[in-house]
């Protein structure tokens with residue numbers, strides 16, 4: 492049996508489907524003279540948190556009078572984001588999990604019994620499975636595309652999208668979001684508007700919660716009908732793009748090149764950053780050599796390398812990213828400005844050129860005066 496708190500169109504179809512579809516019975520398992528039935532009265536409720544569904548059940552009647560046993564439940568559900576089954580065991584009668592409401596919702600549950608009369612071994616009852624494939628609703632081809640979120644310097648996050656190929660004219664998009672510290676979903680605090688209409692949402696830092704599911708949904712309406720719902724579930728700390736590294740400084744002492752910089756501005760803690768330094772060295776023979784080094788676990792923001800004897804000039808640029816100790820993913824920042832060492836060979840040439848220009852100039856004037864004087868004489 493399945494009950495639902497709220498009844499969006501597709502979920503009532505879900506309810507009907509589950510009420511009429513009795514799970515296929517395999518062989519009956521018995522232990523201590525009773526049948527180990529699967530849990531009873533299974534309900535999947537949608538509290539409206541964009542895919543965070545609650546599953547409830549009750550103890551099977553067959554086990555009600557059993558003493559000297561521990562009863563646990565093994566729940567498996569298909570994680571559509573990671574594309575694998577997840578398994579949990581609990582003595583509780585409820586569990587909440589994240590589902591992608593655009594994909595089939597699959598849940599399997601069984602009872603695990605451990606009693607004195609089973610000599611302490613576990614007996615697993617028959618497993619029940621529920622599968623629900625949501626009915627597609629909305630205008631065909633109207634689902635948004637290329638949805639992605641970037642959390643800039645941990646100061647604000649922007650999620651952007653492209654219109655679906657079959658989007659009907661005069662469509663209006665809506666974005667809703669939810670995380671576990673919110674009582675209900677909220678609409679986007681600030682839409683990003685492009686020439687085609689709403690094309691993204693900007694979230695201030697205060698509206699985000701890290702290390703927790705951050706659920707989003709983009710839907711819409713048009714005179715021709717509603718647009719297809721698109722659901723997403725992310726963890727915002729994995730979408731950080733640090734701001735650009737500023738004030739890069741290159742110095743040279745005793746044959747060593749030293750690079751110093753300031754950490755990017757923004758809210759990313761210094762110990763959460765890794766840097767990539769790209770150097771390109773021009774050799775005396777005119778050839779260029781490029782190298783990239785990723786620096787993790789930096790105590791200070793400086794870095795030294797020996798100057799190559801045959802190098803003429805070395806240029807550096809730096810970018811940064813959140814490291815693996817602070818997040819499972821992230822984006823590289825843009826590259827900093829390029830900073831170079833002084834050119835070894837051509838260092839004094841400008842002065843010399845300037846001097847020679849002066850000399851040529853003076854010589855020119857003298858020659859002009861002389862020729863004028865000679866002309867006058869003639």
Ligand SMILES: *[C@@H]1O[C@H](CO)[C@@H](O)[C@H](O)[C@H]1NC(C)=O
Pocket residue numbers: 552553554555556
């Ligand atoms: C459990 O015990 C109650 C009261 O003794 C009885 O009415 C009920 O039928 C029993 N249930 C089972 C499954 O044996």
Ligand SMILES: *[C@@H]1O[C@H](CO)[C@@H](O)[C@H](O)[C@H]1NC(C)=O
Pocket residue numbers: 665667676708710711712717
């Ligand atoms: C979009 O989704 C939200 C959240 O589920 C819902 O409240 C709203 O009515 C939907 N809007 C449209 C136009 O479908």
